[in-house]
Amino acid sequence: MGAELVFCVRLLDKTFGAQGYSNIALDRALRDSDLNPQQKSRVSALYYGVIERLPELDYVLSRYSKKPPEKLDPTVRNLLRCGVYQLAHMRIPDNAAVNECVNACKKLRYTSASGFVNAVLRGFVRDGKQIPVPKDPALRRQVQYCAPDWLIKQLSSEYGESVMDALLTDALGRPPVTLRRNPLAGDASAFLRAMGEISVEKHPLLPDCYRVQGGDVTRTDAFAQGMFHVQDLASQLCCLALDPQLGDTVLDLCAAPGGKSFTLAELMEDRGQLYAFDLHTNRVKLIAQGAQRLHLQCVHARTGDASLHNPELPQADRVLCDVPCSGLGVIRRKPEIKYKDPAAFTGLPPVQAKILENAAHYVKPGGYLVYSTCTLSRAENDGVVDGFLQQHPEFEGVSFLETLGEPFGNWKVTLHPGCLGSDGFFMAKLKRAR
Numbered sequence: 001m002g003a004e005l006v007f008c009v010r011l012l013d014k015t016f017g018a019q020g021y022s023n024i025a026l027d028r029a030l031r032d033s034d035l036n037p038q039q040k041s042r043v044s045a046l047y048y049g050v051i052e053r054l055p056e057l058d059y060v061l062s063r064y065s066k067k068p069p070e071k072l073d074p075t076v077r078n079l080l081r082c083g084v085y086q087l088a089h090m091r092i093p094d095n096a097a098v099n100e101c102v103n104a105c106k107k108l109r110y111t112s113a114s115g116f117v118n119a120v121l122r123g124f125v126r127d128g129k130q131i132p133v134p135k136d137p138a139l140r141r142q143v144q145y146c147a148p149d150w151l152i153k154q155l156s157s158e159y160g161e162s163v164m165d166a167l168l169t170d171a172l173g174r175p176p177v178t179l180r181r182n183p184l185a186g187d188a189s190a191f192l193r194a195m196g197e198i199s200v201e202k203h204p205l206l207p208d209c210y211r212v213q214g215g216d217v218t219r220t221d222a223f224a225q226g227m228f229h230v231q232d233l234a235s236q237l238c239c240l241a242l243d244p245q246l247g248d249t250v251l252d253l254c255a256a257p258g259g260k261s262f263t264l265a266e267l268m269e270d271r272g273q274l275y276a277f278d279l280h281t282n283r284v285k286l287i288a289q290g291a292q293r294l295h296l297q298c299v300h301a302r303t304g305d306a307s308l309h310n311p312e313l314p315q316a317d318r319v320l321c322d323v324p325c326s327g328l329g330v331i332r333r334k335p336e337i338k339y340k341d342p343a344a345f346t347g348l349p350p351v352q353a354k355i356l357e358n359a360a361h362y363v364k365p366g367g368y369l370v371y372s373t374c375t376l377s378r379a380e381n382d383g384v385v386d387g388f389l390q391q392h393p394e395f396e397g398v399s400f401l402e403t404l405g406e407p408f409g410n411w412k413v414t415l416h417p418g419c420l421g422s423d424g425f426f427m428a429k430l431k432r433a434r
């Protein structure tokens, strides 16, 4: 574990020093490394574990280190976080875990801190590795849920204690990997054969939706042959909510990396036109590459700003507005979102409203518009669509996917891990009456 530990500490140093997403930083670092698959999987477990449990780990450090965690050197702090995480949550013998951290100190050129690291970790081991319980009730919840106070309060007040509990508890473990099978690239048995050793299980709710137990799905023949793409259940349901028909003209205005565009095109059996836009040209390439791998001809990937009217675009039968958002529904995949400054989210609703307002121009009379986010924030969800409907009497909310039962059967649906096991997600379906 020595090499993995040093690798992980360096990656955590980079992650906390930058604004990027953990999954992208990890993928890139692992791709460029010479670690073997077992080492990669141990690095992933430790890296995500530390980010997910940061408040808990820092609380432990605050009790065992004379210096408060925020005053420690960032590299030493990350090494100690890894050490406490390994001791409390990984099956590594105590002595081995402590010794590795002491040795890693030297490899990271922090030899002078090795005695201190040893003392902090040995102190935690001596006390039976029990996570201390803070007396202060607010701090106790922060340590229990590994989340900041503002997030616990916002989720509880907007969605209730049980949704807050489900979302934050679920975010303390690795999320499921869900696939959308491409029915245009062969039948289900060919897909299962081409998945090889990877064990896949059909999702009880949706045809063409599969859960994966583990393993790198991108190394399978099925991936190479364009038989699936990775897509969470919530995101698949959002495409079914838009319900594109064969031959439709569909606009997907915030489309990268393209997961929803691909499912929409597959639902259309690749017949019709699907224009998939994104603001960032480098991300548009991901849509084009994905569509090519999945053999989808009807997807046209373009750079475009969804908040600005483009008079060259056709009137569409269906428009998807999967807007940029705070991402509070996907903290189990991107745990660093929990620690963002909430002030950074206050500018989102006006941007989302502007994109929705512009999207409405493209919808044909009788056509449909789906507004969606992967967040649980009332201001970004209900606030934006309710505000839009007040200004647009030509649109009305229409219910969707009623046959799936609760929580469907309304024109606005909020999903969270506690209901269907999906990511947290919001979708609203609107029809242009005239």
Ligand SMILES: C[S@@+](CC[C@H](N)C(=O)[O-])C[C@H]1O[C@@H](n2cnc3c(N)ncnc32)[C@H](O)[C@@H]1O
Pocket: 235, 253, 254, 255, 256, 257, 258, 259, 260, 261, 277, 278, 279, 280, 283, 304, 305, 306, 307, 322, 323, 324, 325, 355, 374
């Ligand atoms: C939630 S993600 C979309 C995920 C995508 N629909 C999928 O299923 O793969 C939001 C996307 O909106 C893009 N974006 C942000 N502002 C935009 C704008 N003004 N116009 C178009 N795209 C924008 C981001 O680059 C990001 O790729």
